Amino acid sequence: MNILVLNCGSSSVKYQLFNMDEGIPLAKGDVTRIGMSGAVLSHKPFDRPMTKVSGDILDHIMAIEHVVSILLSPNHGVIKDKSDIHAVGHRVVHGGEMFTSSTLINEEVMMHLRNMIELAPLHNPHNMRGISACQKILGDIPMVAVFDTAFHHTIPDYAYIYGLPYVLYKKYQIRRFGFHGTSHYYVAHRAAEILNRKFEDLNIITCHLGNGASIAAVHKGKSVDTSMGFTPLEGLIMGTRSGDMDPAIILRIMGLEELSLHEARTLLNKHSGLIGISGVSSDMRDLLEAKKEGNNRARLAFDAYCYRIKKYIGSYSFAMAGLDAIVFTGGIGENSKEVRAKVMEDMDWIGAGIDAEKNNSTKAIESDISSSDAKVRTLVIPTNEELVIARETQNIVGKNVQDKEVKTSR
Amino acid sequence: MATLNKIVIIGGGVMGQGIARVVAATGTDVILIDRDLSLAHKAYDEISDKLDKEIERWGITESEKKAILARISPAGDYKPAKQAPMVIEAIQEDLEAKKLLLAHLDNICQPGTILVSNTSTLSITELAASTSRPDCVIGLHFLNPVHKVPLVEIVRGLKTSEKTVESIKEFASILNKTPVMVHEYPGYVTTRIIVPFLNEAMHVLMEGIASAEDIDSAMKLGFGFNMGPLSLADMMGLDEVMSWMENLLHELSEHKYNPCPLLRKMVRAGQLGVKTGQGFFKYDAEGNRIKEGE
Numbered sequence: 001m002n003i004l005v006l007n008c009g010s011s012s013v014k015y016q017l018f019n020m021d022e023g024i025p026l027a028k029g030d031v032t033r034i035g036m037s038g039a040v041l042s043h044k045p046f047d048r049p050m051t052k053v054s055g056d057i058l059d060h061i062m063a064i065e066h067v068v069s070i071l072l073s074p075n076h077g078v079i080k081d082k083s084d085i086h087a088v089g090h091r092v093v094h095g096g097e098m099f100t101s102s103t104l105i106n107e108e109v110m111m112h113l114r115n116m117i118e119l120a121p122l123h124n125p126h127n128m129r130g131i132s133a134c135q136k137i138l139g140d141i142p143m144v145a146v147f148d149t150a151f152h153h154t155i156p157d158y159a160y161i162y163g164l165p166y167v168l169y170k171k172y173q174i175r176r177f178g179f180h181g182t183s184h185y186y187v188a189h190r191a192a193e194i195l196n197r198k199f200e201d202l203n204i205i206t207c208h209l210g211n212g213a214s215i216a217a218v219h220k221g222k223s224v225d226t227s228m229g230f231t232p233l234e235g236l237i238m239g240t241r242s243g244d245m246d247p248a249i250i251l252r253i254m255g256l257e258e259l260s261l262h263e264a265r266t267l268l269n270k271h272s273g274l275i276g277i278s279g280v281s282s283d284m285r286d287l288l289e290a291k292k293e294g295n296n297r298a299r300l301a302f303d304a305y306c307y308r309i310k311k312y313i314g315s316y317s318f319a320m321a322g323l324d325a326i327v328f329t330g331g332i333g334e335n336s337k338e339v340r341a342k343v344m345e346d347m348d349w350i351g352a353g354i355d356a357e358k359n360n361s362t363k364a365i366e367s368d369i370s371s372s373d374a375k376v377r378t379l380v381i382p383t384n385e386e387l388v389i390a391r392e393t394q395n396i397v398g399k400n401v402q403d404k405e406v407k408t409s410r
Numbered sequence: 411m412a413t414l415n416k417i418v419i420i421g422g423g424v425m426g427q428g429i430a431r432v433v434a435a436t437g438t439d440v441i442l443i444d445r446d447l448s449l450a451h452k453a454y455d456e457i458s459d460k461l462d463k464e465i466e467r468w469g470i471t472e473s474e475k476k477a478i479l480a481r482i483s484p485a486g487d488y489k490p491a492k493q494a495p496m497v498i499e500a501i502q503e504d505l506e507a508k509k510l511l512l513a514h515l516d517n518i519c520q521p522g523t524i525l526v527s528n529t530s531t532l533s534i535t536e537l538a539a540s541t542s543r544p545d546c547v548i549g550l551h552f553l554n555p556v557h558k559v560p561l562v563e564i565v566r567g568l569k570t571s572e573k574t575v576e577s578i579k580e581f582a583s584i585l586n587k588t589p590v591m592v593h594e595y596p597g598y599v600t601t602r603i604i605v606p607f608l609n610e611a612m613h614v615l616m617e618g619i620a621s622a623e624d625i626d627s628a629m630k631l632g633f634g635f636n637m638g639p640l641s642l643a644d645m646m647g648l649d650e651v652m653s654w655m656e657n658l659l660h661e662l663s664e665h666k667y668n669p670c671p672l673l674r675k676m677v678r679a680g681q682l683g684v685k686t687g688q689g690f691f692k693y694d695a696e697g698n699r700i701k702e703g704e
Binding site for chain 2 (some may be wrong): 011035049056058240248257259260263264266267270271308
């Protein structure tokens with residue numbers, strides 16, 4: 001079975017085609033600048049070099065048409081016919097309270113997704129545009145929605161409720177949803193495999209440190225808390241987002257600087273975090289460079305970033321009443337030995353600690369970087385959300401086929 | 411709708427700049443045309459300055475500014491209009507000038523190119539009559555500051571086609587503006603209602619009933635307006651306000667659109683508001699209000 005995995009953003013589509021029988025990706029790539037002049041399609045077949053095509057790609061339909069035709073192309077393609085795509089898995093950012101697991105897409109699901117746009121106005125509409133475009137281009141093949149929020153649906157009520165009037169939760173679903181669920185699930189599950197233990201027996205803290213960053217407490221195979229909340233703004237300090245802060249601050253700044261809602265939103269989402277504190281960059285690599293050269297604000301941003309992660313690791317180990325493993329993933333988690341070293345400083349008292357040499361030699365590969373005597377293991381695991389989406393799609397489509405067979409055999 | 415990958419905007423004043431910026435921010439290429447190339451470049455530089463101010467206010471990021479500017483190309487003649495699917499004019503609010511421009515565009519543009527006027531008080535039907543394609547002429551009234559005001563008025567002339575209206579509605583939604591459909595009538599909704607309001611505030615000031623500061627405070631605090639009427643008039647430009655009033659007076663012949671003598675006096679004295687540093691209040695070169703006693 002070949003499964004196409006799609007992640008549709010406002011002006012981009014990322015794709016990956018998997019051959020599930022062989023368990024390998026056949027090709028991956030993305031389309032950027034959709035709807036703008038000079039859109040670019042980058043395509044990398046599994047066994048051949050990357051190619052780039054540019055041209056006017058006006059909407060998601062055209063983008064997915066281009067993707068399908070390059071997958072079929074004699075030179076760069078990996079399949080012979082459209083019908084060689086057997087199912088599509090879509091990343092959908094927000095599943096709200098309605099969708100607690102991946103689901104086969106039908107008219108009813110689309111209707112519920114439409115009703116939920118208000119919860120994720122920046123993401124869900126584009127995800128849905130991708131779904132509609134696929135329906136037009138690929139016709140009646142099974143499609144599955146895999147939600148970023150789904151893995152966190154097991155968070156207990158006392159952890160997802162905010163200290164606000166309960167009526168706001170009832171009226172507007174103001175509660176913690178959490179994001180990056182697919183990634184947290186993948187690396188936590190993979191950690192159990194690497195440790196050769198049962199997922200259900202472990203307490204794992206997963207740190208997804210990318211441009212957006214979140215951390216999750218995975219207790220006996222289930223997410224029981226996570227740092228992103230109602231929106232991705234809460235929790236860790238990120239590249240350009242503030243993370244946790246006193247909510248009165250923004251009201252105060254809005255008053256002092258006479259900011260509009262839009263300006264306040266951009267301030268918190270795009271001018272804060274690492275770039276805001278350092279004034280140097282939102283990119284950890286630039287920051288480390290500047291820190292080395294003695295830039296004090298770069299040092300401050302780095303320290304604040306790592307301290308916030310450490311604080312969450314502390315809270316979550318108490319929340320789970322125990323800790324077996326800490327996992328680093330995402331661009332920064334997988335690549336920055338400096339961040340890992342700083343976060344893991346002085347953790348021997350809870351039985352955690354890393355081996356400097358192992359840490360230094362680990363970059364974007366799976367590795368156990370714990371010191372040999374550490375009771376709590378520290379792992380680096382590159383995330384693979386696409387693979388999870390492909391597997392979820394395979395499971396659900398497989399199940400659906402069985403259901404149909406059962407029905408017809410009666 | 412025909413693909414809108416390139417839009418031509420004519421007029422590098424406040425409105426032309428504002429529209430160019432908003433269109434470019436959606437990822438569409440914009441050609442900004444003014445009477446000559448140096449004026450067009452000046453408009454481009456002013457957009458750049460305004461974007462810098464916006465960054466200071468946390469409204470956008472440095473890379474968003476670069477992305478916007480990269481899509482705006484200044485030009486000093488009308489040649490680029492020949493290939494554009496849509497041309498928006500935002501030149502001065504003068505019937506004859508706009509008619510001349512539209513007639514010229516009608517000659518050089520492809521058949522089917524939509525000609526859009528940003529007029530706030532003039533008759534679209536009359537403007538359209540200067541072309542051979544009245545079905546493709548439509549009014550799209552943006553308000554200043556264009557990037558902040560989430561509204562546009564779509565104005566159809568007598569002969570504007572349904573197809574043109576649909577295209578422009580879609581364009582408005584790409585720009586993330588809520589469109590209000592208005593029938594052709596001088597001043598539409600926004601200008602028609604706001605102008606007598608501003609004028610009345612000027613009468614109150616002229617008659618010595620309250621200070622400019624207090625008039626603005628009263629209306630802001632009393633009715634929840636974001637800006638007081640006199641600050642608003644300063645921001646819009648007093649010459650603009652006066653020309654709107656004169657157009658309304660001319661079209662509707664009603665006494666209530668008679669510009670307040672104080673307004674006439676200030677316009678004659680060249681005290682036009684924020685853009686000249688002096689209107690009902692004083693402003694620095696950045697356009698920030700200078701408070702009394704500072």
